Amino acid sequence: MEFVLNGGAVDVPDDGMSLLDVLRERLGIHSAKDGCSPQGQCGCCTVLVDGQPRVACVTPARRVAGREVTTIEGLEPARRDAMADAFTEHGASQCGFCTPGILMRLSALSANATKEKIDQALLAHLCRCTGWQTIEEATRALLSHPGDKPPPGGAPAEVATSARPRTGGAQRRAELEGGVAQRVGPEVALGGGGFAEDTAPPEALVAVPTSDGGWATGETLAEARKNAGKVQGRRTTIVPTHPLDVPEGNWDVTLRTTWVEPAYLEPDASWCLPGGEPASPLANGGAFGGKANSIAPQAAKRLAEEHQRPVRVVLSREDTVRLGPKRPPIAAGINRDGTGVIRVVRTPGIADAIHAVAPKLVVEEIDVAGPPTSSAIRAAGWAEAAVLLAAVNGRAEVTAPNGARAEATIATDGTVTVHVSAGRPLDTTILRSYCIGATHMAIGWVTSEGIAVDEEGRPHDLTIRSFGILRAKDMPHVEVRIDEDDDREPINGSDAVFAAVAAAAWLDRGLPTDWPTERGRTP
Numbered sequence: 001m002e003f004v005l006n007g008g009a010v011d012v013p014d015d016g017m018s019l020l021d022v023l024r025e026r027l028g029i030h031s032a033k034d035g036c037s038p039q040g041q042c043g044c045c046t047v048l049v050d051g052q053p054r055v056a057c058v059t060p061a062r063r064v065a066g067r068e069v070t071t072i073e074g075l076e077p078a079r080r081d082a083m084a085d086a087f088t089e090h091g092a093s094q095c096g097f098c099t100p101g102i103l104m105r106l107s108a109l110s111a112n113a114t115k116e117k118i119d120q121a122l123l124a125h126l127c128r129c130t131g132w133q134t135i136e137e138a139t140r141a142l143l144s145h146p147g148d149k150p151p152p153g154g155a156p157a158e159v160a161t162s163a164r165p166r167t168g169g170a171q172r173r174a175e176l177e178g179g180v181a182q183r184v185g186p187e188v189a190l191g192g193g194g195f196a197e198d199t200a201p202p203e204a205l206v207a208v209p210t211s212d213g214g215w216a217t218g219e220t221l222a223e224a225r226k227n228a229g230k231v232q233g234r235r236t237t238i239v240p241t242h243p244l245d246v247p248e249g250n251w252d253v254t255l256r257t258t259w260v261e262p263a264y265l266e267p268d269a270s271w272c273l274p275g276g277e278p279a280s281p282l283a284n285g286g287a288f289g290g291k292a293n294s295i296a297p298q299a300a301k302r303l304a305e306e307h308q309r310p311v312r313v314v315l316s317r318e319d320t321v322r323l324g325p326k327r328p329p330i331a332a333g334i335n336r337d338g339t340g341v342i343r344v345v346r347t348p349g350i351a352d353a354i355h356a357v358a359p360k361l362v363v364e365e366i367d368v369a370g371p372p373t374s375s376a377i378r379a380a381g382w383a384e385a386a387v388l389l390a391a392v393n394g395r396a397e398v399t400a401p402n403g404a405r406a407e408a409t410i411a412t413d414g415t416v417t418v419h420v421s422a423g424r425p426l427d428t429t430i431l432r433s434y435c436i437g438a439t440h441m442a443i444g445w446v447t448s449e450g451i452a453v454d455e456e457g458r459p460h461d462l463t464i465r466s467f468g469i470l471r472a473k474d475m476p477h478v479e480v481r482i483d484e485d486d487d488r489e490p491i492n493g494s495d496a497v498f499a500a501v502a503a504a505a506w507l508d509r510g511l512p513t514d515w516p517t518e519r520g521r522t523p
């Protein structure tokens, strides 16, 4: 079967593969990312087919026979670099996993696209890191530039948005906020973050989890998934419930949370050579703690030994939901003097995290049938405690265990204003970007995020759109005010922002006991 890829003819077997699998597995195009295949819901694999954006994971390869497929590599270089520069300049790409797909879709927008058109285009995408605002800012900067008229496929455009050279401070700030090694630069926006899924040797055996806790292997990803007997997971009609009851007592404020999926866009992956060390699944994003204890590296190492050849381990979206840790649910009651009881699903380290900000809270750890939980997930435990304290104080002001300070307010028009003190800023664009991303995650946590888990403890919301991540059009405007006079050593500030915004969003909604407060708002 033939089609034209980035201007050149390619010939591939007509064997029923998706366009995404053909691009990634057969043709070595790794800029199209696999965030949820074959769900077609995250937009990370968006490419152009005859100039129109298409989600490659749900496009059968045979449907593009005789047609033109364009990936980020095939965009006109000046246009592509202008987009990457604009995203870098505005801090609109953090881990960078979602960015190439977004750039492909934006490349098909007309120069006079309205905000509504941009919002509409972004509806087809999910981003867990940025909180959308910087993406919209970068897009508007690109589209408003005179002479910027990209026809489908990306046309030459003289856009003077060359990114400021990023200093080591930018990278250091990104690493403090992301919690792991982080690249900053235009190559990240173009898909070159160095994810383990992209860097594995092409000859590696592919291994995927089976439903009984083992691993199925194959010469290709499609074969491994077939051998594992994978059945695509769906969103359930079961409503997320609260696994813990509020402790008995006469409390001033009560709160119950549910199972929250970290929902990072880049599923866990690793690879290893026999006798070698496995590639890190944290290559350009730590999933805000969600991948701290990923099963992928050890599996890759063990399987490479067993098979005596390179092995690439790949988790699908469903695998990450079934196997990955969740934010531990809580149920709590608190009084104005800071005393109270917080019940939490038993999780190593969680009591210490809570006591770091709320020493007067009694912590009761409860065993509950459910998916694994982790205290490594962003501000787990202490953010809940900080939110409870902020609620009884009536003020969304938080000091994180590391000393970072944040305060958040929500105006009547919904605008969120955040003040953050996180030591020397190092790079205000990067710090602002992470603070907006933390705002997005916090509002989602309070209002819309949660997954259904049955009585046996099995997650049932297995599609990425079922986690409740806020879409671009659901995000309020965010103003970030950075304390540039804070001359302390730089420290993570976005986790404090996460807790402060969660408190502000909860206060703004009148402190209803159960989160998420507005489930059903996102599709």
Ligand code: FES
Binding pocket: 092, 093, 094, 095, 096, 097, 098, 099, 126, 127, 128, 129, 130, 265, 285
């Ligand atoms: Fe969008 Fe990380 S930058 S998911």
